[in-house]
Amino acid sequence: MKNDKSVLGRSFFEHKTVVVAQDLLGKFLVRKIGKNIIAGMVVETEAYVGPHDLACHASKGKTERTKVMFESAGTWYVYMIYGMYHCLNIVTEDKDYPSAVLIRALEPVVIPSLERRGKRGGLLSEPTNGPGKLCRALKIDKKFNCTSAVAKNSQLYFEDRGVKISRNKIVKAKRIGVDYAGKWKDKPLRFYIRGNKFISKT
DNA sequence: CAAGAGATCATCT
């Protein structure tokens, strides 16, 4: 089915974090704001894979801030960083196991039905090539923290629009901004689509 | 072009 669009459900996120991080490439992040819909294709992610991962916020234990990562798969983890930017993560794997995928970059997409009506609503006018920037563009803030991406009526969720990213298009790289994580800082847990123009960094 | 600093605040010690 060419035009088959399906919303990703909980089971999609209940696999190993490194697998989910790669499977999310080519999926679409959809944001509903009132009657407007804006969306982007996921082109870059990072995996934070559990309590033993020193770069994972939850590696220091379960606290008020990190308890979201212990939630069931498909829960949003949104937090503020450096006082000015939000980062968007989707919780993965089993409940009580702290792991998540950070959405680092999107490729802007035009929603045809909105464009036809002459609206600009479908086109992202702000850059989305970085975790802080995409949150600004999609107006994501802490209201989404601890909410579900797999619930009906969610205003923020993923869709599969049939785009398939072949294995050899996926680049593995070390994560960014985690120099404090000791031997974990160089682990190849960042994934992005080879040649895509909307990657946060090269 | 590369490198460095500042902005600014929730969270943890």
Place this chain on the structure above:
DNA sequence: GATGATCTCTTGA
């Protein structure tokens, strides 16, 4: 009181 899963602007070679 320190620091960070960032971004942008300024400085200087």
